[in-house]
Amino acid sequence: MxxxxxxxxxxxxxxxxxxxxxxxxxxxxxxxxxxxxxxxxxxxxxxxxxxxxxxxxxxxxxxxxxxxxxxxxxxxxxxxxxxxxxxxxxxxxxxxxxxxxxxxxxxxxxxxxxxxxxxxxxxxxxxxxxxxxxxLTTPRFPEPQINYLTKEELLLFLSLPDRIAPRFVGERERDKVIFHLLVFGGLRRAEILGLKWQDIDLSSGWMMVRRAKGNKTRTVPLAAPLEEALKQLRAVMRPQPEEFVLLDQKRRPISVSSFYNIFNRYLILSGIGRHVTPHSFRHSCANCVGQKRRKSPLSTRDLGALQYNYYKHVYSCGESGSESCCR
Incomplete structure (x- = not known):
């Protein structure tokens, strides 16, 4: 200048x-x-x-x-x-x-x-x-400690909605879909909240993620457990194609604050005493994709971030959580 x-x-x-x-x-x-x-x-x-x-x-x-x-x-x-x-x-x-x-x-x-x-x-x-x-010289800093969940912890979150009584029709199925999208889809919070039924093709086993980072769009394959959870929610809610997948008791799209209220409720019930966020599930899914690529229907492109080399040096092979989203 x-x-x-x-x-x-x-x-x-x-x-x-x-x-x-x-x-x-x-x-x-x-x-x-x-x-x-x-x-x-x-x-x-x-x-x-x-x-x-x-x-x-x-x-x-x-x-x-x-x-x-x-x-x-x-x-x-x-x-x-x-x-x-x-x-x-x-x-x-x-x-x-x-x-x-x-x-x-x-x-x-x-x-x-x-x-x-x-x-x-x-x-x-x-x-x-x-x-x-x-x-300008960029200062050096240590690599971040990636926070991910073990296989047992992921299975616990997937089972929690079935362990408590729902407060309204469709709540249990909705909450199961939330955690299945986190575990088997590796979706971000904004991507989950922006998902509509017209973006999901259960017959072919694919869904379109339209609110991806950078306002990009990508297709993601549906793992069998995620597909089953979506079918259960659709059977209960009987939604219109243009409706959002996640709705509250009054069939309104849930807000960001409502999403975190739901997530934190199950986090407390899980008894996990460490810091866990929705993005922790995405890290866990990336770990699965990186270590067990043959078993997982996902790829790094499906996750919307070509960062396998980044995760590869953080996760070690054989971790108990490596098969978490591959089944």
């Missing part, structure tokens, strides 16, 4: 017009009203992520919040022109947030990734000439 001073040069800015990002040749920043209101082009960057990269609202919110902090820091340093930012200023910002908020290396690495993505957009858009973020 080299200093241009008073040099008047044309630049290319991405603007949103009719739902598409278009390139627009603009005049100098001094005469650009949009530049005065958003001198760091944060809104243009977020529009680029939303339209061209199909970023989720959660991603846009995180990027926007982080870049707002960066913009506030630049203003506190008297910087109102993004082209005046250099590597020294970037390092000063990272040191500032690290000391002020006592951030770890993993969090700093995420913030560096945000700055690199943002700076790349500015360079490709010809707003800046050089990208100082390329000179």
């Amino acid at each position: 080299t200093t241009q001073g008073a040099v008047r040069e044309k630049r290319q800015v991405h603007v949103v017009t009719g739902g598409k990002i278009q390139s627009k040749r603009s005049k100098t920043p001094q005469n650009d009203t949009a530049h005065r209101h958003d001198p760091f082009f944060v809104k243009d960057f977020l529009a680029y992520l939303q339209i061209e990269r199909n970023a989720s609202p959660y991603t846009l919110s995180n990027y926007g919040a982080e870049l707002e902090k960066f913009a506030s820091f630049l203003k506190s340093q008297g910087i109102l022109d993004i082209r005046k930012v250099d590597i020294l200023l970037l390092r000063k910002y990272l040191l500032y947030i690290k000391e002020r908020r006592n951030l770890g290396n993993r969090t700093i690495a995420l913030k560096i990734a945000t700055l690199r993505s943002y700076s790349k957009f500015l360079r490709v858009s010809e707003i800046i000439k050089n990208d100082p973020s390329l000179k």
Whole structure:
């Protein structure tokens, strides 16, 4: 982000017009009203992520919040022109947030990734000439400890809905489907909540996951236990094709908070005294796919993340949970 001073040069800015990002040749920043209101082009960057990269609202919110902090820091340093930012200023910002908020290396690495993505957009858009973020060094941090469930623990969760009395018609079958989707499908929470009956083909043994990460769509094979659980729920609820699979007592789609209330209820009943989340089941399913690929109908592509090498070095062969979702 080299200093241009008073040099008047044309630049290319991405603007949103009719739902598409278009390139627009603009005049100098001094005469650009949009530049005065958003001198760091944060809104243009977020529009680029939303339209061209199909970023989720959660991603846009995180990027926007982080870049707002960066913009506030630049203003506190008297910087109102993004082209005046250099590597020294970037390092000063990272040191500032690290000391002020006592951030770890993993969090700093995420913030560096945000700055690199943002700076790349500015360079490709010809707003800046050089990208100082390329000179930043990502700090090292230890590999995360993957939290997964053993075979016995997974079987326990699958059996819990049958051990307690349902409070309304279809509750038991619905809760069984939740844990079968977690264990045998490896679905994320948002993917489970977005699943509709029209996305499931029980005759061919496939389901379409439409709310995958990054707003992508993928097909996932139905393991026999999952297929049976879905048939039981359909027989009780007699749903319409356009209805969501998971409904509450009033046949309304369950919310995120309701989903966690259901999950935490069974977590307490299980008696497992350690930290377990819905994503722990996804790790367990990835472990199954990685170690027992021949028995599992799933692949890493079905999980929506080609990260077998990542899981391979974390899980060891022969763990008791390796066959958990293969049957």
